[in-house]
Amino acid sequence: MADLPLIDGFGSDALFAYRDGRPIRVGQFLHDVMRLADSLPERKYVLNLCSDRYGFAVGFAAAMLRHQTNLLPPNCTPDLIGRLRQGYESIYCLTDGAELAGDLETVVWRNAAGEPGAEPHVPRIPEIQIVATVFTSGSTGQPVAHEQTWGRLVRGAIAGIDRLGLHALRGMGVVGTVPPQHMFGLEATVLMVLQGGLRMHAGRPFFPEDIRAQIEALPRPRGVVTTPVHLRILLEEPGALPGLDFLLSSTAAMPPRLAAAAEARFGCPLQEIYGCTETGKIATRRPARTQEWQLLPGVVLAEDERGTWVTGGHVGTETLLGDVIEPLGPTRFLLHGRTADLINLAGKRTSLAALNYHLNSIDGVRDGAFVMPDECDGAVTRLMAFVVAPGLDAGTVLGELRRRIDPAFLPRPLCFVDALPRNQAGKLPRAELDELVARVAAAAG
Secondary structure (H helix, E strand, C coil), rough: CEEEEEECCCCCCCEEEHHEEEEEEHHHHHHHHHHHHHHCCCEEEEEEEECCHHHHHHHHHHHCCCEEEEEEEECHHHHHHHHHHHHCCCCEEEEEECCCCCCCCEEECCCCCCCCCCCCCEEECCCCCEEEEEECCCCCCCCEEEEEEHHHHHHHHHHHHHHCCCHCCCCEEECCCCCCCCHHHHHHHHHHHHHCCCCEEEECCCCCHHHHHHHHCCCCCCCEEHHHHHHHHHHCCCCCCCCCCEEEEECCCHHHHHHHHHHHHCCCEEEEEEECCCCCEEEEEEECCCCCCCEEECEEEEEECCEEEEECCCCCCCEEEEEEEEEECCCCEEEEEEEHHHEEECCEEHHHHHHHHHHHCCCCCCCCECCCCCCCCCCCCCCCEEEEEECHHHHHHHHHHHCCCCCCHCCCCCCEECCCCCCCCCCHHHHHHHHHHHHHHHHHH
């Protein structure tokens, strides 16, 4: 088995990151990694809660050098922290102060490094070393842990770099609106930077004016890694948006109209990634032009009575996907939503993903989600929907839905809210949706 480099595609004096308006070179990054690695305690697991993307990358790499596994949870609620404490012996927390983990032993990363000395040495990590445990978002229940080796992560990053044409954009600055603890954020804003000679932006802007300002502060070429939710909010801002050379989205299906609007406003193609926590990215598409997904090189799908399996390429172990897949050939497929989201009403079938797609395609809808509440004491459950749509009324939204979906799937009720309880990656945890449903039921009395 081979040892694989921590970084690739960088000259010894190349720029690696931008942090607080200051450029950071490769030598400084490697110096920061080594310095932090020397100061970490002897433990087996580190809960990496650094919200500063550069600090996260330094901590991620330092933990690998100490043969520690980075635990990357979807949130840091007291309940989840308690579960991690019980499930992982010898655990401590690494943070930059933005997120804390209760009374868990904590190391606070401070970027107070001195200047690097000699020519930086690029560490190499065994490809079989388990370097991260990434947790699902909890959108279908409790978060589930999945171990990732350095070899799988590196091969996945290289496959993405090749498919997305990032060799031609070497030195590109990358702004991410998604956290590095999420699999999409880890792959697209950390690993592809490390392995592709790109330049990391340390921040994670949320508000449209912050995203715009941080893009404008970067020289060309520059790119953004985001989600449909963040992108929709950004596109609602009036006026010109800064030009981009790269735009990447994931975590939820991108409506074609939103993709086309983004391409027109930013002046570059929008690429979309499909994957899961277990496998990382496995396919891409350009949603403004096609709904078909193209598998990454070497990745293959197979079907049996249990569903669709993926293997090959960087995936390695055969993995059962949690989505309904329609193969169109050896390398192409259509995606029809989660297997857990399939709905059968009055003898008719659809998926929550399909319903959400139509709801979010309505002009004036900023965000929306259908929910099928769990059955309770044998009572009849009804499909319902939550929508963020200032300026629209229920009659307008329902009228548009009647044009797009079978009447059997019209929501009863349709609930207007100020915002949906999405997490930092743009996902909707099932527990948060259940709380919304319970509040509606309590109000109905």
